Amino acid sequence: MKKSTIWILGIVMGLSFLSLLYLQVSYIEEMVKMRKEQFEENVGRSLAQAVHNLELVETKKYLEKDVAATERAAQLSQQFQGQHQSQSSGSVLIGSSDGSTISTFEWKTVINRPSSIPKEIISTGKNIPQTSRTLQEIVKERYIYQRALLNEVVYNILYTASDKPLKERVNFKQLDYFLNSELKNNGVDIPYHFTVTDRDNKEIYRCSDYEYDNEKVYSRLLFEKDPPAKMGFVNVFFPTMDNYIFSSVRFMIPSIIFTLVLLVTFIFTIYIIFRQKKLTEIKNDFINNMTHEFKTPISTISLAAQMLNDPAVGKSPAMFKHISGVINDETKRLRFQVEKVLQMSMFERQKATLKKKEVDANELVYGVTNTFRLKVENCNGTLDVALDADDPFIYVDEMHFTNVIFNLLDNALKYKKPDVNIHLKVRTWNESGKLHISIEDNGIGIKKENLKKIFEKFYRVHTGNLHDVKGFGLGLAYVKKIITDHKGTIRAESELNVGTKFIIVLPLFKED
Structure with missing residues (x-):
């Protein structure tokens, strides 16, 4: 895809x-x-x-308070006036102007002062034309009186109550x-x-x-x-208002969580797909690089074997010695490449077995650079070494750490600019109670997007389909593995078309 x-x-x-x-x-x-x-x-x-x-x-x-007060006042009044009361009863016919009867009601009244009641408005069994108007006046007076009482009650409620604290x-x-x-x-x-x-x-x-x-x-x-x-x-x-409000939407929370899980799973799946695609590309690059790495020694050995089998070629002792030397060198080269791949496979499965001892880093770096100087000079380059570490003693596996320095120097030589003489700088110094080693070149440099990946296994910076730079992409992965197993760190600083600088930081040796 x-x-x-x-x-x-x-x-x-x-x-x-x-x-x-x-x-x-x-x-x-x-x-x-x-x-x-x-x-x-x-x-x-x-x-x-x-x-x-x-x-x-x-x-x-x-x-209720005002009504109770009124009832008490009425009872007291009845007790006081009870001896002066008279009662009368009868029926009243209320008629209209034409003499017809409109309604009839019976009445019974308690009269405190009987002499005050007009005699002309009371009759038994007779039509009284003015009775209706007189009763209306009585009802009206009663209404006005009751309304006044009600107003008094309302007044007491409004003002008596509101006056209280x-x-x-x-x-x-x-x-x-x-x-x-x-x-x-x-x-x-x-x-x-x-x-x-x-x-x-x-x-x-x-x-x-x-x-x-x-x-x-x-x-x-x-x-x-x-x-x-x-x-x-x-x-x-x-x-608890918030809990009460959100309780109505709690049933939606599982659906959101499920959607988030699906989203995270989808993102992780896409990541795995891209990673698998990248691994496929790395595998193809590794196969191509391995093919070119093995092709040259195999071709050389095959050519030497043909020369030995060709009767037309002279079989002098010097010729035999030369051909056998070529076969031996190319065989060693093949074995070294195979061991390199197997070694990285071993590191992937388990931690490497390291034979650590106290090593003087200044002496080790000096020995490696002195051996490597001939290769640099053959390319018309220069190699500057500054051993500034006052306390150079570290606890490392001497063989593996020597290979680390060789690999970094070899990388600098491989990725040099074709039209510029290479210039290498190697330096040691102490800082923050640790040993620092830097290897700097003026080569082609590395892009920022590739800088974080250079320590990955089989990763090589793409230079098109050219295979003028040999290797499997295992060198820096091996360096990273060894430095990490020694409880150290390594980082790369690079600028495209300017150069690259590797800095190794290791703990100093301390006697127990």
Whole structure:
């Protein structure tokens, strides 16, 4: 599958998952918003009804008080005037102007002062034309009197009650009962705390378990028809409001988690696909490089064997010695390449067996650079060595660490610029209680995107289909493995067309 096809499929699937996730999150946000609005509406309705019930109780209390006072006054009046009363009864016919009877009612009255009742309005069995008008006046007077009494009661309720302090007017236990009942009636069955404050926000009452955590407080005006100075507020706070609101969308959480798991799995799958594709490319590069690495010695050995079998070629002792030397050298070369691959396979399975001992890094670096100097000079290059480490002793495997320095120098020589004389700098120094070794060249350099991958197995910086640089891509992987097994670090600094610098950091040797 082409890389572009994988990218297209990945982008389409990724956008699909993200769109699904966005829709789910948007749906949850809308549900939470609706739930919150419904909650606020229910709380507002509950507060309004609770406050209304509280005001009704207060009105009923003062009304009952005034009625009781009136009844007591009436009883006292009856006891005082009972001896001066007279009773009379009879029936009254109410007729119209044409003499017809409209209605008849029986009456019984208790008269405190019988002489004050007009005799002309009372008759038995007779039509009285003016009776209707006279009774209307009596009813009107009675209505005016009762209305005056009612106004007095209302006045007492309005002004007598409002003159009292808010703390005396409100029964806080009763208010708590009303709040609890109305909230449950409106479907809000969660814990709440409340306070009562006056118009100036001065606290009048606080429930014992009140805890305020800077969350939203719902308020309602108490006695809103009273004068402004006599009003108050009931403030209700719900400590578990968020849990209550989000409880309605909890069923959506598993679907979001499942979608996220699918998204992560998809991303990981795409990563694996690209990694497998990369490994396939690395494998093909390795096969190509291995073919070219083995092809030259095999061809040389084959040519030497043909010369030995060709009767036309002279078989002098010098010729035999030369041909056998070529075969021996090429055989060693093949064995070295095979061992190199097998060695990396061994390192992959288990930790390498290292024979560590105390080594003078200055002497080791000097010996390696002195041996390598001939190769550099054959390329018309220069090799500068600065052994500035005052404490050069490290605890390493001498053979493997020597190979590390050789590999880094060999890489610098391989990747030199074809039209520029190579210049190598090798330096040792102490810093932060550790030994530092740097190997710097003025070669072709490495791109930034390739710099992080150069220590991977079989990785080689692509230079087209040219195979003028030999190797399997195992050299730097081997270097990284050895340095890590010695509890050290290695990093590369490079700039394209300028050069590359490798810096090794190792712990110093300490005698126990």
